[in-house]
Amino acid sequence: MSVMVKESPIDEKQMIAEAEKALSDISRIRDGVGKVIFGQESVIERTLVAILAGGHALLVGVPGLAKTKLVETLGVVLGLDARRIQFTPDLMPSDILGSEVMEQDDIGKRSFRFIRGPIFAQLLMADEINRASPRTQSALLQSMQEYHVTIAGARHDLPAPFHVLATQNPLEQEGTYPLPEAQLDRFLMQVDILYPEIEAERRILLETTGVDEAKPENVLDPARLRDIQTLIRRMPVPESVVEAILKLVRSARPGQGDAETDKNIAWGPGPRASQALTLCARARALYDGRLAPSVDDVRALAEPVLQHRMALTFAARAEGMSVRDVVAKLTKGL
Numbered sequence: 001m002s003v004m005v006k007e008s009p010i011d012e013k014q015m016i017a018e019a020e021k022a023l024s025d026i027s028r029i030r031d032g033v034g035k036v037i038f039g040q041e042s043v044i045e046r047t048l049v050a051i052l053a054g055g056h057a058l059l060v061g062v063p064g065l066a067k068t069k070l071v072e073t074l075g076v077v078l079g080l081d082a083r084r085i086q087f088t089p090d091l092m093p094s095d096i097l098g099s100e101v102m103e104q105d106d107i108g109k110r111s112f113r114f115i116r117g118p119i120f121a122q123l124l125m126a127d128e129i130n131r132a133s134p135r136t137q138s139a140l141l142q143s144m145q146e147y148h149v150t151i152a153g154a155r156h157d158l159p160a161p162f163h164v165l166a167t168q169n170p171l172e173q174e175g176t177y178p179l180p181e182a183q184l185d186r187f188l189m190q191v192d193i194l195y196p197e198i199e200a201e202r203r204i205l206l207e208t209t210g211v212d213e214a215k216p217e218n219v220l221d222p223a224r225l226r227d228i229q230t231l232i233r234r235m236p237v238p239e240s241v242v243e244a245i246l247k248l249v250r251s252a253r254p255g256q257g258d259a260e261t262d263k264n265i266a267w268g269p270g271p272r273a274s275q276a277l278t279l280c281a282r283a284r285a286l287y288d289g290r291l292a293p294s295v296d297d298v299r300a301l302a303e304p305v306l307q308h309r310m311a312l313t314f315a316a317r318a319e320g321m322s323v324r325d326v327v328a329k330l331t332k333g334l
Contacts, residue, residue: 015234019291022228026052026287028219032077036216037070038207039200046191046304047074047165049287053279054229055188056144056164058129058179058308065193067167071125074165076216078225081159083121087132093139097149098156114151119143122159122222126166130176137183140164144186161226181311188276189301190308228286235282236292244295244334245277248302251330252310264316264326269309276305295334302331 026048033044043059047070050057059067068084075082085096098117104110118124119140129137143149144164148157166187168179184190196204207214250256253268261268280301281293307323316326 015231016291018227018231019286022231022286023289025220025224025228029077032217032219033070033073035214036073037066038203039196040066040070040193043070043191043193045284045287046189046301049280049283049301050188050191051078051163051225052228052232052287053188053276053283054161054163054232055276055279056166056186058184058187058190059165059167059193060170060190061167061193062169062171065195067193068125068127071123071165071167073216075123077219078123079218079221080122080161080163080225081222082123082125083118084125084127085118086127087129087136089131089133091132091136093136096136096139097143097151100152112152114154114156116156119149120156120158122161122163124162124164126164128169129166130168130179132177134177134180137177137179141183141186144183159222161222161229181309184308185270185272187308188280189304191304232279232282232286235286237278237282238292238294241281241293241295241298242278244298245274245281248298248330248334249274249277249306251333252306252327260329261326264313264321266311266313269306273306273309277301280305299331299334303327 029048030044033048037044047057047059051074059070061067071084072082074080085091094117096117096119098115098120100112100114102110103113126140129140139149143158143162147160147162148155150156164187195201249269249271251258251261252265252273254262254265277298281297284297284301285291285293303324306327310323310326312321312323312326
């Protein structure tokens with residue numbers, strides 16, 4: 001039996017009104033992105049769900065699949081201060097966070113002044129994030145989790161909202177540094193970007209190789225985005241969805257009594273995965289025009305939320321299995 005926490009009548013009416021307004025805004029966002037990014041509906045949905053849920057996303061795909069274009073478009077459409085960092089092996093933490101410089105005033109007094117780096121943005125694109133050294137990658141950890149950075153013992157808050165959309169090439173691994181598990185866990189979702197369907201690619205050919213090319217237009221502002229993010233956190237979650245999330249995440253951990261999981265999974269997702277599934281299920285429900293998430297939302301989001309939070313055993317890899325295969329089997333049990 002499904003049990004849902006009910007709002008008071010006044011709160012329920014108010015929430016419905018706020019949700020209807022949010023649905024209108026989300027529809028305009030989808031239209032705005034769709035004018036520039038052709039096809040890739042699933043990628044657009046998952047990336048927007050991650051942002052609406054208030055989190056970060058890792059975009060994985062080969063070059064030329066509009067990863068950079070998508071992030072640039074989202075920055076314009078959502079009205080966010082967007083900046084891009086091209087990660088390279090020689091990139092230093094100070095290139096991201098900023099640094100202190102010594103200045104001297106008119107009377108000869110010297111003092112340090114902090115010059116902010118590109119991380120002080122509302123939408124940060126970390127392009128080819130796995131090309132930077134672990135030392136530089138770690139510069140993002142505190143900001144992604146705590147939304148501030150510490151330089152020379154002083155705390156510097158980041159703008160709100162703050163989102164990191166990182167890109168990664170899954171094929172070219174020479175000269176790269178795989179992201180540590182702690183940093184992968186900070187990404188709400190891993191969004192895999194595949195090749196477009198033939199009709200979408202035909203439209204790309206026709207509309208992006210002429211004189212006039214579609215440009216994104218702003219439809220939202222940061223304050224309104226934060227209001228929608230707050231609304232999503234207020235959305236009720238049915239008990240059946242909570243149980244489905246707990247069952248799925250716990251079944252993906254070895255040592256829980258499932259012989260197949262013990263055989264195939266070396267280590268599984270932690271509680272942060274459950275939190276991510278709950279937030280993303282709420283955001284996906286609102287994205288689809290619903291006021292409460294369902295178990296179908298959990299099934300749809302299982303792969304992007306869990307796949308970067310799990311690792312296969314050597315035996316499973318030797319048999320040619322992938323994390324997606326394991327997640328698909330676990331999802332069938334919901």
